[in-house]
Amino acid sequence: MSIKVENLTHIYAEGLPHQQVAIEDISFEIEDGSFVGIIGHTGSGKSTLVQHLPGLLKPNSGSIIIDGEDITKKEGSLTEIRRKTGLVFQYPEYQLFEETVAKDVAFGPLNLGVSMEEAERRVGEALKQVGMDVKLVGDVSPFELSGGEKRRVAIAGVMAMEPEVLILDEPTAGLDPKGHHDILELVEKIHKAKGGITILVSHNMADIVNYADKVLVIEKGKLVMEGTPLEIFKREDELIKMDLDIPPAAELIRTLRERGLKIKGNPMSVKEAVSAIYEAIKP
Amino acid sequence: MDQVSLKIHKGSFTAVIGSNGSGKSTLAKNINALLLPTSGAVYIKGMDTRVMEYLWDIRQSAGMVFQNPDNQLVSSVVEDDVAFGPENLGVEPLEIRRRVDEALKSVNMYDERKSGPHLLSGGQKQRIAIAGVVAMRPDVIIFDEPTAMLDPKGRKEVMTIIKTLNSEGITVVLITHFMDEASLADYIYIMDKGKVALKGSPGEVFSRVEEIRSYDLDVPLAVMVAEGLREKGIDVPTHIVTVKEMVDYLCQ
Numbered sequence: 001m002s003i004k005v006e007n008l009t010h011i012y013a014e015g016l017p018h019q020q021v022a023i024e025d026i027s028f029e030i031e032d033g034s035f036v037g038i039i040g041h042t043g044s045g046k047s048t049l050v051q052h053l054p055g056l057l058k059p060n061s062g063s064i065i066i067d068g069e070d071i072t073k074k075e076g077s078l079t080e081i082r083r084k085t086g087l088v089f090q091y092p093e094y095q096l097f098e099e100t101v102a103k104d105v106a107f108g109p110l111n112l113g114v115s116m117e118e119a120e121r122r123v124g125e126a127l128k129q130v131g132m133d134v135k136l137v138g139d140v141s142p143f144e145l146s147g148g149e150k151r152r153v154a155i156a157g158v159m160a161m162e163p164e165v166l167i168l169d170e171p172t173a174g175l176d177p178k179g180h181h182d183i184l185e186l187v188e189k190i191h192k193a194k195g196g197i198t199i200l201v202s203h204n205m206a207d208i209v210n211y212a213d214k215v216l217v218i219e220k221g222k223l224v225m226e227g228t229p230l231e232i233f234k235r236e237d238e239l240i241k242m243d244l245d246i247p248p249a250a251e252l253i254r255t256l257r258e259r260g261l262k263i264k265g266n267p268m269s270v271k272e273a274v275s276a277i278y279e280a281i282k283p
Numbered sequence: 284m285d286q287v288s289l290k291i292h293k294g295s296f297t298a299v300i301g302s303n304g305s306g307k308s309t310l311a312k313n314i315n316a317l318l319l320p321t322s323g324a325v326y327i328k329g330m331d332t333r334v335m336e337y338l339w340d341i342r343q344s345a346g347m348v349f350q351n352p353d354n355q356l357v358s359s360v361v362e363d364d365v366a367f368g369p370e371n372l373g374v375e376p377l378e379i380r381r382r383v384d385e386a387l388k389s390v391n392m393y394d395e396r397k398s399g400p401h402l403l404s405g406g407q408k409q410r411i412a413i414a415g416v417v418a419m420r421p422d423v424i425i426f427d428e429p430t431a432m433l434d435p436k437g438r439k440e441v442m443t444i445i446k447t448l449n450s451e452g453i454t455v456v457l458i459t460h461f462m463d464e465a466s467l468a469d470y471i472y473i474m475d476k477g478k479v480a481l482k483g484s485p486g487e488v489f490s491r492v493e494e495i496r497s498y499d500l501d502v503p504l505a506v507m508v509a510e511g512l513r514e515k516g517i518d519v520p521t522h523i524v525t526v527k528e529m530v531d532y533l534c535q
Contacts, residue, residue: 041434042405043404147303148303173431173432174350174432175303176301176460177460177499178302178500179302243436244435252505252526252529252530256534259530259534270507274508274512274515277533278517281517282517
């Protein structure tokens with residue numbers, strides 16, 4: 001599995017007075033096994049970008065090559081593309097609709113044309129991956145579950161399509177701290193187990209540092225930075241200029257440096273920050 | 284909610300935290316009579332929320348701001364939206380004009396008064412929703428996860444406005460999942476399974492790290508760092524809970 005995006009441009013309402021360039025001339029490559037974080041302001045074009053990958057939006061120009069095939073040139077059905085690329089939208093629990101959890105999770109694979117038996121197997125497997133037991137929740141209405149559980153069922157619905165690329169658009173918005181932590185641990189576990197590519201769109205820089213191995217920064221529709229979390233967050237002056245956050249631990253270090261504390265290195269996580277501060281102040 | 288008793292003082296900034304389903308939002312809705320208690324009573328400025336004739340006064344005294352700004356805006360023009368509350372209270376037109384201008388200035392959105400809410404960012408929309416409440420001249424504003432759907436910039440904008448309103452004398456009740464926001468309050472209530480599990484100043488509450496984690500909650504960044512430094516033998520005082528306090532301590 002690999003993704004190659006070349007010179008991608010998308011213009012909403014092209015030719016109309018309120019035409020808007022949502023993303024412009026974006027190019028990048030993602031290798032198999034990567035966990036990619038995408039950051040940027042609301043309205044920067046992140047969601048528009050990721051909606052192109054499963055072919056939900058067609059670009060005005062540019063190409064998206066998934067596993068060697070340019071999906072923008074493809075004629076006819078995109079079912080195969082959509083099978084490979086699963087997108088979990090923001091607040092995905094709003095899309096739950098079936099009478100039971102099992103039926104809801106089975107909806108995707110059945111639409112892809114798999115057999116009833118295969119769908120059942122996948123429902124059990126997908127629920128297990130999100131830490132739920134089909135025997136316990138399979139016949140329950142999804143609307144009787146808690147917020148965090150609903151979200152896990154919604155993610156299972158995408159997992160059941162067995163995508164090789166899993167894209168999650170702010171999967172933890174509105175969850176409490178435990179729900180937040182649980183969902184991300186789950187995503188990491190799934191990523192390690194299934195391989196392929198995971199893409200996480202997030203405003204939470206601490207999460208990006210903790211989970212991603214590659215980061216794309218989108219600003220005003222353009223790809224402005226690309227690199228490892230360390231490479232990206234080292235450029236903190238540029239990020240702050242764009243009004244973007246740096247990880248909270250890095251921000252603490254920055255403030256301490258401004259106040260004259262001599263701290264070495266580039267601590268990004270809380271653990272790294274504690275060690276670096278200790279080295280600076282130890283008796 | 285089960286046997287909850289608490290008192291919120293005029294002019295204070297109180298944060299309520301707790302996991303999903305702990306009863307935080309139910310508590311908030313009981314404060315301005317959107318919900319009525321099954322037993323027990325809620326008094327706003329001495330008015331019992333169960334007495335029908337106080338309803339308008341209670342709603343005027345205690346305004347609410349919810350999570351999703353899109354669900355709270357009713358008009359297609361910003362200033363009309365802010366005028367909606369005072370209009371409903373029967374305020375004189377000239378006074379409405381004055382209040383709308385004042386409210387929009389207080390949330391830094393006066394320049395956008397003729398704009399359409401749909402053209403604004405999430406943080407800006409939430410500030411308009413706050414202005415709509417401010418224009419009703421409430422004594423208390425209850426914020427129910429006002430930053431949950433915003434990006435970091437929007438969150439900062441809204442938190443700045445909340446702090447400013449509080450410093451101008453409005454009593455603030457903030458329900459949040461973000462511990463760093465809660466650490467800015469004067470007083471914190473932690474809800475768990477419908478009960479008040481822990482209460483006190485941010486310093487008192489967040490020094491009980493293990494207990495807080497047992498309620499499925501987190502602690503603010505400064506507390507995590509303090510904990511890490513203590514493990515390495517640095518004796519960081521437990522009252523340090525905000526980044527500012529931590530910086531002041533380390534750079535003393």
